[in-house]
Amino acid sequence: MLTGVVKPDKGAASIFGYDILKQGLKTRQLMGIVPEMANAYVDLSAWNNLMLIGALYGVSKKQRKERADSLLKKFELHERRSYLVKGFSKGMKQRLLLCMALISEPQILFLDEPTSGLDVESQRVMKDTIREYNANGTTVFLTTHNMDEANQLCDRIAIINHGKIAAIDSPERLKVQSSGLQSIEISFDNPVNTGELLMIKGVEKVAKMGDKLKLYVDETSPVVEALVDYARSKGLKIITLNTLAPTLEDVFLKICVSKTCEREVR
Amino acid sequence: MENNLWEKLRRSLAIVDKNIRIYYSKGPVIIFGLLMPFFLFLAFYIGRNEPIEMLIPGLLGMTAFFTATSVGPAIVPWEARAKTLERLISSPVSLWTIFVGDVLSSFVFGILVSAFPVAAILLIGVGIANLLLLCFGLVLSTFCFASFSILLSAYPPTDNPATVMMLSSMIKFPLVFISGIFIPIGELPVWGKTIAAISPLTYFTDLARYSIQGTSYYPVALDILALILFTVAFLFVAIKIHEHTILKRL
Numbered sequence: 404m405l406t407g408v409v410k411p412d413k414g415a416a417s418i419f420g421y422d423i424l425k426q427g428l429k430t431r432q433l434m435g436i437v438p439e440m441a442n443a444y445v446d447l448s449a450w451n452n453l454m455l456i457g458a459l460y461g462v463s464k465k466q467r468k469e470r471a472d473s474l475l476k477k478f479e480l481h482e483r484r485s486y487l488v489k490g491f492s493k494g495m496k497q498r499l500l501l502c503m504a505l506i507s508e509p510q511i512l513f514l515d516e517p518t519s520g521l522d523v524e525s526q527r528v529m530k531d532t533i534r535e536y537n538a539n540g541t542t543v544f545l546t547t548h549n550m551d552e553a554n555q556l557c558d559r560i561a562i563i564n565h566g567k568i569a570a571i572d573s574p575e576r577l578k579v580q581s582s583g584l585q586s587i588e589i590s591f592d593n594p595v596n597t598g599e600l601l602m603i604k605g606v607e608k609v610a611k612m613g614d615k616l617k618l619y620v621d622e623t624s625p626v627v628e629a630l631v632d633y634a635r636s637k638g639l640k641i642i643t644l645n646t647l648a649p650t651l652e653d654v655f656l657k658i659c660v661s662k663t664c665e666r667e668v669r
Numbered sequence: 670m671e672n673n674l675w676e677k678l679r680r681s682l683a684i685v686d687k688n689i690r691i692y693y694s695k696g697p698v699i700i701f702g703l704l705m706p707f708f709l710f711l712a713f714y715i716g717r718n719e720p721i722e723m724l725i726p727g728l729l730g731m732t733a734f735f736t737a738t739s740v741g742p743a744i745v746p747w748e749a750r751a752k753t754l755e756r757l758i759s760s761p762v763s764l765w766t767i768f769v770g771d772v773l774s775s776f777v778f779g780i781l782v783s784a785f786p787v788a789a790i791l792l793i794g795v796g797i798a799n800l801l802l803l804c805f806g807l808v809l810s811t812f813c814f815a816s817f818s819i820l821l822s823a824y825p826p827t828d829n830p831a832t833v834m835m836l837s838s839m840i841k842f843p844l845v846f847i848s849g850i851f852i853p854i855g856e857l858p859v860w861g862k863t864i865a866a867i868s869p870l871t872y873f874t875d876l877a878r879y880s881i882q883g884t885s886y887y888p889v890a891l892d893i894l895a896l897i898l899f900t901v902a903f904l905f906v907a908i909k910i911h912e913h914t915i916l917k918r919l
Contacts, residue, residue, distance in 0.1 A: 436756075442751065459757075
């Protein structure tokens with residue numbers, strides 16, 4: 404929708420202050436797009452694809468050539484620049500799409516599942532490039548189903564459930580806000596009564612896992628202090644103690660499941 | 670930004686370059702654009718004792734019409750199928766820029782191919798009463814047919830080039846037979862003349878006949894005016910329909 408491919412039926416959105424509907428050409432001029440489906444022209448060479456996209460974005464011929472040259476070298480496609488794209492592997496096509504998105508030096512970069520189905524090397528190149536351009540001031544708008552990728556690359560994450568934003572925040576805040584998903588793993592030198600641990604304020608659930616206990620908590624630090632006090636009072640020795648943050652996948656599942664339940668209750 | 674006419678034209682020319690590189694070597698273009706009019710002309714010419722001057726307006730008309738409309742109808746469905754249409758729409762160019770590019774590429778192809786029969790006519794020494802008018806008419810009508818070509822792809826909003834090629838052939842072939850190509854308009858019955866008036870090809874063959882033989886059915890000014898009006902109408906209607914249907918192809 405933000406890239407102009409789908410028409411919104413209601414609402415408003417703007418990019419860098421430009422309305423996406425009323426000033427569509429201006430907003431699209433600021434964007435570079437890497438779609439999920441490789442859509443370079445397969446009957447054109449890599450070079451001609453870059454020249455075409457550069458021209459459509461109004462990049463001068465001299466700059467087009469310079470940027471194309473440098474991007475193709477950077478993404479290790481320079482030697483294949485005059486080959487038709489139909490002979491390229493998926494990773495090469497994806498790297499070319501990234502070159503096509505970057506030839507206009509966009510202020511905002513849209514990437515749709517950029518590493519999906521790529522080999523390890525191409526994934527690394529893609530992630531490094533995203534980090535590099537973001538560090539240099541380019542806004543990166545990434546859509547992904549890969550939680551690990553979102554966790555590694557994003558400053559802010561919006562979780563979309565059934566077409567609506569269910570949560571939006573930084574990855575770490577999202578994890579922290581998900582109460583009950585944080586946990587403490589602890590083991591003592593002697594068996595303990597799990598009922599007593601449940602009495603500690605902030606502990607929601609206790610699960611026995613081998614010789615360890617996993618305590619699901621709202622906040623870790625007060626519970627850790629309480630556990631140390633508990634061990635002292637009982638003359639127990641703490642052998643191991645680890646605080647475990649929830650993964651983004653836990654957060655995603657919790658948010659989506661709770662929203663689905665809300666809808667079902669309504 | 671695409672905010673002035675020159676910038677729009679530059680971006681349209683980038684689309685022309687892309688179209689020529691990709692589409693003009695495709696099989697259907699060669700068959701429908703080059704071979705079909707050639708064999709149609711031979712089928713009509715062989716065995717008839719018409720003077721060559723009588724046949725040349727028809728040959729030029731068919732060549733310009735078939736070549737200028739050979740690829741235009743298939744570009745949008747081809748791009749929709751290859752998902753490259755999505756890329757064009759998400760780039761900072763208006764639909765007018767995209768379709769003017771498509772029309773210009775059809776125009777360039779039509780003019781380049783039509784130049785061959787004109788050169789052949791001059792080489793074999795056929796007398797042409799007004800070469801300048803013939804060239805002007807050829808340029809104008811090729812642009813008109815190129816505009817017509819994008820109208821042929823406007824509806825239905827399909828991503829299947831074969832469907833569009835079939836539907837456009839159903840419109841293009843009858844037009845050839847009602848446009849005074851095989852029989853001069855003056856020799857047609859009243860109902861034939863009435864139908865011929867709705868075809869843009871009629872006005873080019875009439876203009877070409879005047880340029881070569883010095884006689885025409887309509888006044889030359891009317892032929893030119895009709896071709897201009899058809900061009901404007903085709904462009905405007907085609908782009909308006911595409912504006913409504915283009916997102917349905919994605």
